[in-house]
Every structure is written in structure tokens, then in C-alpha cells.
Amino acid sequence: MATGRFLVLLFTILAGVYYFDLHNHPAVQEALERPAFAFLAALRQQNSLAVPNVPVVAPVDAPNPQATVASPTGSTRAPFTRHIVAVGDLHGDAGNAQKVLQFSGVVDAFGNWTGNADFFVQTGDIIDRGDDTIKLYKWMERLRVQAATAGGLVMTHLGNHEVMNAIGDWRYVYPSEINTFGTVAARQKMISTGSIGRAWAQNYTATSRLPLHPHLGGPNTPFPPPHHPIHFRREDDYEDESDHTRYYDPEEPLSHSALSFVHGGLSPTYSNLAPFPTKINALSSSLLEKLQHRVQPPPHPPNHYPGLPQGTTSEEVELYDSNGPFWYRGWATDTEEQVCVDVEKVLARTGTRRMIMGHTPDFTGIVSRCNGKIIIIDTGISHAYGGVLSALSIHYTFTPVESDDGEPRWVEREVVSTLYADRQEIIVDEARELVGNFRFQ
Numbered sequence: 001m002a003t004g005r006f007l008v009l010l011f012t013i014l015a016g017v018y019y020f021d022l023h024n025h026p027a028v029q030e031a032l033e034r035p036a037f038a039f040l041a042a043l044r045q046q047n048s049l050a051v052p053n054v055p056v057v058a059p060v061d062a063p064n065p066q067a068t069v070a071s072p073t074g075s076t077r078a079p080f081t082r083h084i085v086a087v088g089d090l091h092g093d094a095g096n097a098q099k100v101l102q103f104s105g106v107v108d109a110f111g112n113w114t115g116n117a118d119f120f121v122q123t124g125d126i127i128d129r130g131d132d133t134i135k136l137y138k139w140m141e142r143l144r145v146q147a148a149t150a151g152g153l154v155m156t157h158l159g160n161h162e163v164m165n166a167i168g169d170w171r172y173v174y175p176s177e178i179n180t181f182g183t184v185a186a187r188q189k190m191i192s193t194g195s196i197g198r199a200w201a202q203n204y205t206a207t208s209r210l211p212l213h214p215h216l217g218g219p220n221t222p223f224p225p226p227h228h229p230i231h232f233r234r235e236d237d238y239e240d241e242s243d244h245t246r247y248y249d250p251e252e253p254l255s256h257s258a259l260s261f262v263h264g265g266l267s268p269t270y271s272n273l274a275p276f277p278t279k280i281n282a283l284s285s286s287l288l289e290k291l292q293h294r295v296q297p298p299p300h301p302p303n304h305y306p307g308l309p310q311g312t313t314s315e316e317v318e319l320y321d322s323n324g325p326f327w328y329r330g331w332a333t334d335t336e337e338q339v340c341v342d343v344e345k346v347l348a349r350t351g352t353r354r355m356i357m358g359h360t361p362d363f364t365g366i367v368s369r370c371n372g373k374i375i376i377i378d379t380g381i382s383h384a385y386g387g388v389l390s391a392l393s394i395h396y397t398f399t400p401v402e403s404d405d406g407e408p409r410w411v412e413r414e415v416v417s418t419l420y421a422d423r424q425e426i427i428v429d430e431a432r433e434l435v436g437n438f439r440f441q
Ligand SMILES: *[C@@H]1O[C@H](CO)[C@@H](O)[C@H](O)[C@H]1NC(C)=O
Pocket: 110, 112, 142
């Protein structure tokens, strides 16, 4: 793999803030079928930023043989695709969760993995405000195994409500939900050293980093990579919002081609962002371990708030405070001007292009800010809220294109859509042309 010099032709970024309804636009459906060459030709014709009618690249589930191109060295360069579906807070409602996972294509009518998505991501808060705690966590583990068998991956996260329950802060637990466990003691056991608690400890993380292309490594590959620190410019230099490329590593054309997922948010002033996501997840594991292995305190209420365990470190305290990843709400509540400046710092440090989170609900739909650099997917799915049923879909395609000069050229494209029971909207459509040889495993 030739490292070092790649010529990055960054000739277009189609800032995606145009919305349209797929059902009302047959032209979009037609465009979905078109091969990448047509897409590239259209891009070139449009000559960069003139946006609207750019065709949508095929979110194909399998490589499109038409798009395969012979490389200059004679080997065949095949297109690569990845489909990611993310869902926010579920809060004890298995019925609505099934509806969402089904209309987004993650599961079939029986709740089994379909294989239509490569990654299913849940951003935490499965527990509280409903009765289906046991059912939902069992289902996640069943899906995890089914996904792995089909070559897919389920990525689940701890929300503030999972941690609250581990602490003994049961303010949002329904008495009817406790009955599904039998007794308070049985519930304490199951969420500490029992099946649910062990699933949290083994299979749930506080945050994750998902590279879009395997060249950058597998899920949760840390950024910056060890032994290869990437030097960023001073913070003052992040003020110019129009420069979309300033935090790319010039040696690495796919630099930052990754997503982050977290429940609350990755605050720009949080101390332990890097290396990402390793540092946060290590703190979360150690805090959870302390919570699960203490003598379980009598739950609050009616008892007093038990607080964090003896021996909790200051970094673990900071992890769980309002500026930490479980509770932070700034990306939802701060002004557009502020968040669009701050987001660049966090994307730079975490090696990502967009941050996807739940926690702060908008009952009318998924919220996209700063051209999809911030996407908030809590729409109050649970009947406890009566919001809208929603999922986020990301189709990533990496397609070889014909080249006049013998260089291996590709178009990297992300189409991010919001999915609802009755409609879909494209919220981001960005593409870059780049040159180089990449690892696909
Ligand atoms: C769903 O998966 C389970 C195994 O987890 C299997 O027993 C069952 O037959 C599947 N149902 C359908 C309808 O495919």
C-alpha cells in the first residue's frame, strides 16, 4: 500500500441541505439506478457547487458489476458500499422499536436480521419509561449474533438512563416494569451481574467511531492512530467555517472519513475526547465495573440518591457530569453560529466527519445542523413520548471511475437520509473524487 503521496482532487463538496421526498420524486428513484460514471459526469458538468438536481448515487446493497473498472495495473477495481442504520432512544417500547427497525430494513416482520444493513447502531436509552426492558436487551443480543452470522454488526451504546439504573437512580422506572423482573432484588441482579448487566459491560460502549472505509480500520479504530499523531492547527484557525478541508491529514485522502455515535454528545470542552473513542470507553467500562460490583444500594426513590461508588476517579466523575458524553445537550441547544464553529474542533480531534447522537428529543423529526455534521436522532420513538418513529440511514459508496491519466480514481459519496414510517428525506449528499490505492479489508 503506497502511503505518502496521494493527490486529492477535492473538486466538490455538495453540502447537503436540500430536502426532497423520495415518493414524490420519481427522478430520484431513476437516479438511484444510474452507474457512478453518469454521476461523475453530472458532477463534472455541474462544475462544483451548483447543487440541486444532482442524481443520487445508487445505494446498492451489492456491488454493481457495471461500475467495475479495470485499473491501470490490470487488476479490477470493484465498487465498495456500506449501509448504516442508526436509531435513537427506545425507552421500553419494543412495539415501536420493531416498527422502526422494520421500516428501515434492519429486521423482518419477525424481528430477525435481514442483512440489508451492514451496521445497525443504537445510541442508548433502551431502558426506563416503558415495560419492555428485558425484551429489548434480549432482542439486541439476538440481533448481534444474527448480524455477525450475516457479516453485519450491531453497535449498541449506553445512555444516561442505562448508567442511572446501574447507579440505583430509578426515578424513571415504571413499577409495572419492575414486575417483569419479579422483584427489586431480581432487577438489581439482572442489571448488575446478570444477563443485562453483562451485556452492558461486554457489548455496549459509551461512544464509538465508525470508519466509513475499511482503509481506515475497523469499528472503533482509535484516532489519532498510536505512533502517528496528527498535528492540527491552533484553535484560532478553526474560525473560518468555509474551509471544509482544514483538518484533513494531507498524507491521507480518507482522513476523517468516519462517524461518531454517542448518547448525549461529545462536548468541545470535555477533557477526554482523544484518543477517540478509546479513552471515553475505557472510563465508561471502569465506572460501570465499579457500579455493578458494589453492594447494590436500595434504589432511589424512595431511598436517597446513592451517587457514584467509593473510589470513583475524577475522570469518571467528569464522564458522568452534564458536560460528559451521557448528558451533554449543547449540540441541540446552542445557537447555530456557536455549534458550527465548535463542531469543527470536535470532528478534528475525534477523526470524524459527523457526530450522531440521541438524548435531546425533537418530537417532529431528526435534527441536522451545520450541513449534517451534527445529527440528533432522538425523536421520542417510545409511546411514553408519542413522538415520530424514525431512523437515520447512511449509504456510503466508494466507486472506481474511469481515468484519462492512468491514475486510480474514485468517487467517495455519502448519502444521509432520514427515514420515517411514511416518507424519507435526503439531508446530506456529499461526494469527493480522490486518487490512490486503498485497503478494502
Ligand atoms: C428468526 O430467528 C430465529 C433464530 O433466532 C429462528 O428460530 C426463527 O425461525 C426466525 N424466524 C423467521 C420467521 O425467520
